[in-house]
Amino acid sequence: MGQMRAGALLIVAALMAATGAAVQAQGPPKTLRIAVGIDADTLDPAGQTTTTVANMVDYVYETLVRADYAAGKVAPQLATSWTVSRDGLTYLFRLREGVTFQDGTPFDAEAVKFTFDRLLDLKTRVPLRFLVDAIKEVQVLDASTVRFQLSKPSPTFLSNLTYTTTAIISPVAAQKIGAANLVRDATGAGTGPYAFKEWVRGTHILVTRSPSYWGKAPVFDEVMFRVVPDAGTRETMLLAGDVHMVMLPPAPDVRRLRQNPTVTLVQAPTDRVIFIGLNTQWGPLRDTRVRQAFNYAINKRAILNSVLFDLGTVVDSPCPAGMFGHGPVQAGGWPFNPIKAKQLLVEAGYPNGFEINFFTPTGRYIQDFQFAQAVAAQLRNVGIRASVSTMEWPSYVAEITAPPDRTRLQMFVLGWAWVVLDCDGVLFGQFHSSQHPPRGLAPAFYANTQVDTWLDEARTTVDVEKRKTLYRDAQEQIWNDAPWIFLWAQNWYVATVKNLEGVSITPIEKWDAIYATWK
Amino acid sequence: MRAPLGRYVLRRVLYALPTLLGVTLAVFLLVRLIPGDPGRIIAGLLASDEEVQRLRIELGLDRPLPEQYVRFLAGVLSGDFGLSAVTRTPVIVEIGIRMRATMMLAVTSTAIAVAAGVSAGVLAATYHNTAVDYSVMVVALGGVSVPVFWLGIMLMLLFAVHLHWLPAGGIGTPAHLVLPALTLAAFSTAIVARMTRGSLLETLGLDFVRTARAKGMGEWTVIIRHALRNALIPVITVVGLQFGTLLGGAVLTETTFAWPGLGRLLVSAITARDYPVIQGIVIVFAAMFVVVNLVTDLLYVTIDPRIRYE
Numbered sequence: 042m043g044q045m046r047a048g049a050l051l052i053v054a055a056l057m058a059a060t061g062a063a064v065q066a067q068g069p070p071k072t073l074r075i076a077v078g079i080d081a082d083t084l085d086p087a088g089q090t091t092t093t094v095a096n097m098v099d100y101v102y103e104t105l106v107r108a109d110y111a112a113g114k115v116a117p118q119l120a121t122s123w124t125v126s127r128d129g130l131t132y133l134f135r136l137r138e139g140v141t142f143q144d145g146t147p148f149d150a151e152a153v154k155f156t157f158d159r160l161l162d163l164k165t166r167v168p169l170r171f172l173v174d175a176i177k178e179v180q181v182l183d184a185s186t187v188r189f190q191l192s193k194p195s196p197t198f199l200s201n202l203t204y205t206t207t208a209i210i211s212p213v214a215a216q217k218i219g220a221a222n223l224v225r226d227a228t229g230a231g232t233g234p235y236a237f238k239e240w241v242r243g244t245h246i247l248v249t250r251s252p253s254y255w256g257k258a259p260v261f262d263e264v265m266f267r268v269v270p271d272a273g274t275r276e277t278m279l280l281a282g283d284v285h286m287v288m289l290p291p292a293p294d295v296r297r298l299r300q301n302p303t304v305t306l307v308q309a310p311t312d313r314v315i316f317i318g319l320n321t322q323w324g325p326l327r328d329t330r331v332r333q334a335f336n337y338a339i340n341k342r343a344i345l346n347s348v349l350f351d352l353g354t355v356v357d358s359p360c361p362a363g364m365f366g367h368g369p370v371q372a373g374g375w376p377f378n379p380i381k382a383k384q385l386l387v388e389a390g391y392p393n394g395f396e397i398n399f400f401t402p403t404g405r406y407i408q409d410f411q412f413a414q415a416v417a418a419q420l421r422n423v424g425i426r427a428s429v430s431t432m433e434w435p436s437y438v439a440e441i442t443a444p445p446d447r448t449r450l451q452m453f454v455l456g457w458a459w460v461v462l463d464c465d466g467v468l469f470g471q472f473h474s475s476q477h478p479p480r481g482l483a484p485a486f487y488a489n490t491q492v493d494t495w496l497d498e499a500r501t502t503v504d505v506e507k508r509k510t511l512y513r514d515a516q517e518q519i520w521n522d523a524p525w526i527f528l529w530a531q532n533w534y535v536a537t538v539k540n541l542e543g544v545s546i547t548p549i550e551k552w553d554a555i556y557a558t559w560k
Numbered sequence: 561m562r563a564p565l566g567r568y569v570l571r572r573v574l575y576a577l578p579t580l581l582g583v584t585l586a587v588f589l590l591v592r593l594i595p596g597d598p599g600r601i602i603a604g605l606l607a608s609d610e611e612v613q614r615l616r617i618e619l620g621l622d623r624p625l626p627e628q629y630v631r632f633l634a635g636v637l638s639g640d641f642g643l644s645a646v647t648r649t650p651v652i653v654e655i656g657i658r659m660r661a662t663m664m665l666a667v668t669s670t671a672i673a674v675a676a677g678v679s680a681g682v683l684a685a686t687y688h689n690t691a692v693d694y695s696v697m698v699v700a701l702g703g704v705s706v707p708v709f710w711l712g713i714m715l716m717l718l719f720a721v722h723l724h725w726l727p728a729g730g731i732g733t734p735a736h737l738v739l740p741a742l743t744l745a746a747f748s749t750a751i752v753a754r755m756t757r758g759s760l761l762e763t764l765g766l767d768f769v770r771t772a773r774a775k776g777m778g779e780w781t782v783i784i785r786h787a788l789r790n791a792l793i794p795v796i797t798v799v800g801l802q803f804g805t806l807l808g809g810a811v812l813t814e815t816t817f818a819w820p821g822l823g824r825l826l827v828s829a830i831t832a833r834d835y836p837v838i839q840g841i842v843i844v845f846a847a848m849f850v851v852v853n854l855v856t857d858l859l860y861v862t863i864d865p866r867i868r869y870e
Contacts, residue, residue: 076818080828082602082646090604163614168607224648242657243820244731267730269818270828273713274729278818281720281728435596435833442600460606470606480609 069559073261074284085223086208095205102208102231129194129503142211143236144229150181155212172201200461308534309546313458317526318485332523337382353529361530366464366512394424401454487524598833641840651840662821666806668741673748681756703750712816729818740817759791800856
């Protein structure tokens with residue numbers, strides 16, 4: 042009896058020792074598990090539309106050049122150096138030698154030509170084709186030299202080549218997989234640090250470390266992206282230890298996660314500017330003073346702090362900080378001054394305010410529906426009675442793409458982000474009169490011929506200083522015309538287990554965890 | 561007996577055809593009635609107008625509606641539901657991948673619901689108006705009332721975060737199945753328990769039960785062998801309906817537990833305006849309901865020989 046008890050104790054002790062040892066001797070897990078909010082729509086670089094999907098594709102495929110966000114410039118990747126002709130129409134790239142695709146075939150000039158010819162082929166689905174539409178022809182000079190001939194000068198061309206859409210595909214792998222199947226199969230097709238292994242629809246995407254990678258080898262043998270659509274579930278899975286990193290846990294939990302000793306919250310500002318568009322062709326909003334009054338009426342800092350848990354930075358210009366050409370118009374953002382707002386409304390002939398409808402999506406941007414209600418409450422203080430309504434995203438898109446004679450928009454929440462860090466994306470996309478719906482997506486219907494001229498010139502000249510001046514003028518003019526209530530640039534964030542280190546967030550809403558380490 | 565059964569099944573299947581045809585037309589029109597242009601949704605906000613138009617042409621959305629419908633119907637009749645507008649994968653493949661997960665969850669939670677629900681119902685009826693009865697009914701009331709996403713999160717917090725016994729979400733091992741199946745079974749179990757109790761109480765008051773008791777049979781034999789069998793017909797109806805609903809409607813549970821089932825696929829297809837996938841899933845759901853109803857009706861006969869095929 043006594044012996045039995047001793048034996049049982051021994052077993053228990055051994056078990057405890059074993060589990061204790063397991064806890065202590067945790068080396069890096071073989072598979073790094075990351076919970077993402079959406080399943081991929083396509084693995085084909087050419088078909089990319091969403092940064093989170095592009096983020097996963099980046100593990101497998103690489104572009105000629107990459108964005109060095111810290112230095113604010115374009116850095117070498119598959120191309121080691123490049124020269125640009127004086128007229129900005131010819132780009133000559135020297136390619137990195139000794140690089141092979143994961144299928145073992147060499148990366149060379151032919152692969153580059155194959156990739157870009159495919160992007161320019163109208164039969165290929167390329168939603169972001171504007172990134173490459175300046176290219177007239179790609180010529181192979183020798184195995185490691187490629188020349189791009191442009192049809193028009195494009196100041197953002199080099200930056201455009203940093204985006205996943207233009208990542209280089211192995212012609213041999215593409216042939217083997219079948220061009221149409223690149224959507225769901227990337228076996229051996231990229232040069233990236235990880236090779237594609239499997240994609241189980243709605244469940245996960247698995248990549249394994251590529252033994253032939255030309256650059257520094259990452260720590261983890263495999264990376265698994267698990268599809269977890271619910272933000273609360275992602276957070277729970279992190280806390281339960283099912284995954285090591287999650288994108289965007291629920292915003293209201295961010296403060297609590299920051300205090301959790303087992304979790305690291307990684308966040309950074311991005312280029313996504315959140316604004317309330319004012320339909321400049323609707324009723325009272327045709328008057329600039331009314332639109333300025335709307336800006337004075339809103340305490341952005343207070344809303345950012347109490348409703349968005351400080352997950353953003355108030356903007357000081359229509360183009361957020363960190364973009365090429367950004368020039369602060371008003372330090373600290375548009376001042377909060379309800380007295381001035383009321384005064385402007387009186388001047389414009391609305392001493393008793395007016396009623397306005399206010400559309401917002403729900404769950405598209407951080408706390409969107411919630412902050413819209415805070416904005417409506419503050420507008421009420423100056424006599425503007427805004428009624429907030431929301432709808433699911435595709436219906437919302439139908440609203441914001443309606444032509445001016447049919448639009449129901451009066452004021453509306455929208456977030457705008459571009460894939461390269463240049464003011465052209467937001468300024469041309471949102472304020473050039475050619476971009477009014479249904480042609481484009483500038484539903485404030487802002488029109489100013491002077492601004493149009495500046496923006497046209499800025500996207501065709503390659504003179505860096507001149508572009509800066511043009512953008513500075515445009516930002517100032519737009520700010521004063523106030524076709525938006527200028528709010529904030531949104532942060533992007535992930536939460537990781539404490540052991541995972543070296544994860545960062547890029548300004549285009551991607552995480553960078555390829556060289557993450559385990560402690 | 562055998563000949564009527566075959567003819568009966570055949571007739572039921574034939575009756576279902578106009579229903580399914582109606583479903584194809586309804587779903588085809590409904591997806592096109594809700595606002596939102598698939599070209600723009602799939603290409604994204606940053607895509608140029610030209611790319612959006614190109615996508616519309618690729619998806620055949622530039623064709624007149626009657627032509628689109630005829631093409632779609634012809635495809636369905638030959639077993640081809642088309643390609644997903646988003647992933648360009650055959651819709652039938654997309655559905656097939658999710659069907660396994662959905663079946664696994666629906667079958668498991670229905671099994672739990674039947675086992676637990678019938679047992680609880682029998683206990684409650686047997687000990688009618690005692691503490692046992694009241695406890696079962698209170699728990700059942702809770703099961704019917706509690707929202708699945710809340711129950712799901714609570715189970716997750718307890719079993720995954722605090723106790724570390726089970727994974728919080730996802731699919732893979734049998735352990736992954738436990739929490740979503742329990743969550744999903746809560747409502748059905750409660751319904752089945754209430755239905756069993758009510759039906760059994762009614763039966764226990766009938767003459768043949770008194771006869772059985774008078775013959776001197778043990779109380780449990782009377783309840784299980786005689787009364788329960790007669791009380792099961794409405795229970796089977798409820799289980800059949802519940803199972804049909806679980807096959808198609810477990811969206812919340814699937815989302816909460818990151819379970820890759822058909823419900824979630826349907827929701828993501830709707831938010832992407834992926835017409836072919838929406839159409840395919842709705843037709844599959846309709847067909848499954850037809851089958852489940854047929855099986856339920858056939859089960860009646862097995863349970864109660866007095867019921868005959870007409």
